[in-house]
Amino acid sequence: MAAVAATVSLATLxxxxxxxxxxxxxxxxxxxYGTPKRGTGGLILRxxxxxxxxxxxxxxxRFQFLGSCVRANGVSLxxxxxxxxxxxxxxxTGYVRRAFANLPPNLPC
Numbered sequence: 001m002a003a004v005a006a007t008v009s010l011a012t013l014x015x016x017x018x019x020x021x022x023x024x025x026x027x028x029x030x031x032x033y034g035t036p037k038r039g040t041g042g043l044i045l046r047x048x049x050x051x052x053x054x055x056x057x058x059x060x061x062r063f064q065f066l067g068s069c070v071r072a073n074g075v076s077l078x079x080x081x082x083x084x085x086x087x088x089x090x091x092x093t094g095y096v097r098r099a100f101a102n103l104p105p106n107l108p109c
Contacts (some may be wrong), residue, residue: 028040029086031066032065032107033063033064033065034062034063034101034102034103034104035059035061035063035101036092036096036102038059039053039059039083040059040070042086042087042088043080043101044056044096044097045091045096046072046077046094047094048077050073050077053094054091055088055090055094056088057082057086057092057096058087059086061084061085061087062082062083062084063080063081063084065078065080065101066078066079066080066081068095069098069109070095075099076098076099078098079095080096080101101104
């Protein structure tokens, strides 16, 4: 009975560890620049958990990828800083959805 409980505990621990590993962030040293993809209307800036911060980057406005990638609720987010005019709200730095960012395809996240 104790052996079965230990096996269940180890299996649960392995599942929890894998779930946490999937939510870790990744950093890159190279500098990348991009814009919101055409037709998006711009990008909503989010915090590292994916929450809307009330700011955004307008479509066609340049930003710098700050080298950080996270996954929040199954969505890939990248940290960016707006470097051109065309945003809204109080912040010009935050996370945006990777799928809507026009960045070089070799960026792994």
